[in-house]
Amino acid sequence: MCTRIKNCLAMSPFKHLILASLVLAGCAQTPVAPVAASAPDAAAPEAVAAIEPVLPNVELSSELLYEFLLAEFASQRGHQALAVEGSQELARLTRDPRLAKRAAQLALESGDMNRAVEAFRFWQETEPSALMATRILSSLLLRGGRLDEARIEFVKVLKSEEPAVGAVFMQLYTMAASYPDKAAVLQLMRELAAPYPQVAEAHWLVAQLATAALEEKLALSEVRRARELKPEWDAPVSLEAQLLNKSEPQKSLALLQRHLSVHPAAGGIRLQYARALLTQKQYQAAREEFQLLATASPDNVDLAFAIALISLQLNDLSGAELQFKAALLKGGKTQDVIEYFLGQLSEAREDEAEALTHYRGVTQGEYQLTAQLRMVYLLNKQGRLDDARAQLQQAQAVTPAQRVQVLVIEAQLLSEAKRSTEAYRVLEQGMVKLPDQPDLLYEAAMLADKLGKFDVSEKYLRRLIKLKPDHAHAYNALGYSLLERNVRIKEALALVERALQLTPDDFAIMDSVGWGYYRSGKLDESVAMLQRAFAGNPDPEIAAHLGEVLWIRGDRAEAAKVWQDSLKAHPDNAPLQAVMKRYMP
Structure with missing residues (x-):
C-alpha cells in the first residue's frame, strides 16, 4: 500500500530524504491526503466550535513533494524569501487549506507584510471557517494602515464570537492602542462598537482610545456607560477616575472611594486611591490606604517602603524607621534604597x-553614588577631610558628569579648608582627563580668579562660552571679574547684560548689571537695578553694593539703613562689614 504525504510529514526532514525515492517510485499515481501544516506563531484564540476544513483530493507527484521539501528546507536554513515563494506556489497548486496555513505562517515570519496579507487572504479562501486566519489578517491590515480592509475582517471576527464578544473588544484594544493615528483608529473602533451598545467592553475600548486621541468628553461619556453596564468591573472606574483627576480631583477621589465601599477587595482601585490621596497631599489618609494594602499583602516590600516614605513626609521618624526596617527584613531589590533612606533618617536624628x-x-x-557623597559630607563635617577625600576617590562615578561632580566636590572641600591652591590643582588635573567639561571649566575659572590668575580664569570662561553660548553664568562671572577689578568696563557691562538677557530673573546677575551701571557712572540706573535685585534676594553682598551706590549718590541715610538692617540679619558677612567700615568707620 502507498504511503500518504501526511504520514511522511510526521517524520523529520532528514527522514523525508531517505523515503523520498520510495514515495516517488510507488505513489506517483495514487490519490493522497493533503500535507498537514503547522499553525502560525501568532495564534489567535480558538473559535467557539472548530470546523474541519474541506480538503481537496490531490495526487502526489514528484514535483509536489520536491516543492514542499524545498520550502521546508529553505525555511530551516534561513532562506525565507525562497520558503515563502515555494510554500505559496504549493498552496496555489493544491488549494489545500493546511498548506495555505503553512504558507501564511512562513509569510508572516518573513516580515513581508504584503506577502503575508496575500497569504492569509488565500488561506481564508481555501478555509472560510478559519477564524485564526481572519484574526491575524485583521491585525496585519491594521498595522499596515489599511483601515477600511481591516474593518471588514474585524466585523467577521466579532460576528463569529458574539457569545464572547466582550473578550474580543479587550483584545482589539491591545492591537489598536499602539496605532499612531489616534483619531483614525478611534473612528474605526467606534464603528465596530456601534452594533454592540450593551457590551461594556466595547464602550471601555472607545473610552480608552478617545483618551489617547484627547477626546476627553467622549471618553468620559463612554467610560460612564461601561460602568453602568458593569458596575462591578474595576477598569471603567479606574479610567473615569484618571480622567476626572485632571480637572476635578475631588470627584475622582469620591468615585474611587464609592467603588471601594462596595468592593473593598478591589486592590488595584485601592492602590489608585492611595496614590491619588498622595497627589492631593492627604498624607495621613494615603498612609491608611497603603496600610490596608500592606495588611492584604504582608510580604510586599514596595508597600512597606511606600508607607515609610509617607511617614517621612508626616515627620513620623519612628514610624518611617519601623517600616524601612520591616521592608529591609522582607528583602528584595530595594534593599540598597532602604539602606539609603535609613541613613537619611539617622542624619535627621543627628x-x-x-x-x-x-x-x-x-x-x-541608583542611590549608591548619592550615599557615598553623603558619607563624604559627614566625614568632612566631623573634621576628617583626608577620610572624606579618600571616600571620594572610592566613589562609583561612572559617567563623565559623575566624575566631574566628584572632582568639583573635592575642590570645594579643599577650598572651604582654605587650601585653594590644592583645590585648583585638583581641577587642573581633572581637566586633563576630562577636557571641555562645562562644570569643570566654570569651577576652575572661579578658583583661578580667587587666586589672582585672571588671565587663566578668562581663558577658561571664554572656552566655556564657546562651548555653551547660552551659559549665562559664564558671561556673568567674566563680566563681574572685570567690574571688580575696574577694568574694561564697557566690555564688562556688555557681558553681564548678555547674561541678564539669557536669565532675566536671576537676582545675582541683576546685581552684576547694577554694579556695571555704577562702574559706568549711571547711578540712577544702578540704584534701580540693585533695588530690584535686593527685593528679590536680600543677600548681604547685594546690600553692600546697593548701600555703596546710594552713599555715593548722596542718599547716605538710606544707605546706612540698608547696611545696618542687612548686618542684623548677617552679622558675620565680611564683604558687608568691609564696605561699612570704608564708608562708616
Missing part, C-alpha cells in the same frame, strides 16, 4: 555614626 553605617550598606543601584 546620629551620624549610624548614618555612615547605613550609607556603607548601599552597595549598588
Whole structure:
C-alpha cells in the first residue's frame, strides 16, 4: 500500500530524504491526503466550535513533494524569501487549506507584510471557517494602515464570537492602542462598537482610545456607560477616575472611594486611591490606604517602603524607621534604597555614626553614588577631610558628569579648608582627563580668579562660552571679574547684560548689571537695578553694593539703613562689614 504525504510529514526532514525515492517510485499515481501544516506563531484564540476544513483530493507527484521539501528546507536554513515563494506556489497548486496555513505562517515570519496579507487572504479562501486566519489578517491590515480592509475582517471576527464578544473588544484594544493615528483608529473602533451598545467592553475600548486621541468628553461619556453596564468591573472606574483627576480631583477621589465601599477587595482601585490621596497631599489618609494594602499583602516590600516614605513626609521618624526596617527584613531589590533612606533618617536624628553605617550598606543601584557623597559630607563635617577625600576617590562615578561632580566636590572641600591652591590643582588635573567639561571649566575659572590668575580664569570662561553660548553664568562671572577689578568696563557691562538677557530673573546677575551701571557712572540706573535685585534676594553682598551706590549718590541715610538692617540679619558677612567700615568707620 502507498504511503500518504501526511504520514511522511510526521517524520523529520532528514527522514523525508531517505523515503523520498520510495514515495516517488510507488505513489506517483495514487490519490493522497493533503500535507498537514503547522499553525502560525501568532495564534489567535480558538473559535467557539472548530470546523474541519474541506480538503481537496490531490495526487502526489514528484514535483509536489520536491516543492514542499524545498520550502521546508529553505525555511530551516534561513532562506525565507525562497520558503515563502515555494510554500505559496504549493498552496496555489493544491488549494489545500493546511498548506495555505503553512504558507501564511512562513509569510508572516518573513516580515513581508504584503506577502503575508496575500497569504492569509488565500488561506481564508481555501478555509472560510478559519477564524485564526481572519484574526491575524485583521491585525496585519491594521498595522499596515489599511483601515477600511481591516474593518471588514474585524466585523467577521466579532460576528463569529458574539457569545464572547466582550473578550474580543479587550483584545482589539491591545492591537489598536499602539496605532499612531489616534483619531483614525478611534473612528474605526467606534464603528465596530456601534452594533454592540450593551457590551461594556466595547464602550471601555472607545473610552480608552478617545483618551489617547484627547477626546476627553467622549471618553468620559463612554467610560460612564461601561460602568453602568458593569458596575462591578474595576477598569471603567479606574479610567473615569484618571480622567476626572485632571480637572476635578475631588470627584475622582469620591468615585474611587464609592467603588471601594462596595468592593473593598478591589486592590488595584485601592492602590489608585492611595496614590491619588498622595497627589492631593492627604498624607495621613494615603498612609491608611497603603496600610490596608500592606495588611492584604504582608510580604510586599514596595508597600512597606511606600508607607515609610509617607511617614517621612508626616515627620513620623519612628514610624518611617519601623517600616524601612520591616521592608529591609522582607528583602528584595530595594534593599540598597532602604539602606539609603535609613541613613537619611539617622542624619535627621543627628546620629551620624549610624548614618555612615547605613550609607556603607548601599552597595549598588541608583542611590549608591548619592550615599557615598553623603558619607563624604559627614566625614568632612566631623573634621576628617583626608577620610572624606579618600571616600571620594572610592566613589562609583561612572559617567563623565559623575566624575566631574566628584572632582568639583573635592575642590570645594579643599577650598572651604582654605587650601585653594590644592583645590585648583585638583581641577587642573581633572581637566586633563576630562577636557571641555562645562562644570569643570566654570569651577576652575572661579578658583583661578580667587587666586589672582585672571588671565587663566578668562581663558577658561571664554572656552566655556564657546562651548555653551547660552551659559549665562559664564558671561556673568567674566563680566563681574572685570567690574571688580575696574577694568574694561564697557566690555564688562556688555557681558553681564548678555547674561541678564539669557536669565532675566536671576537676582545675582541683576546685581552684576547694577554694579556695571555704577562702574559706568549711571547711578540712577544702578540704584534701580540693585533695588530690584535686593527685593528679590536680600543677600548681604547685594546690600553692600546697593548701600555703596546710594552713599555715593548722596542718599547716605538710606544707605546706612540698608547696611545696618542687612548686618542684623548677617552679622558675620565680611564683604558687608568691609564696605561699612570704608564708608562708616
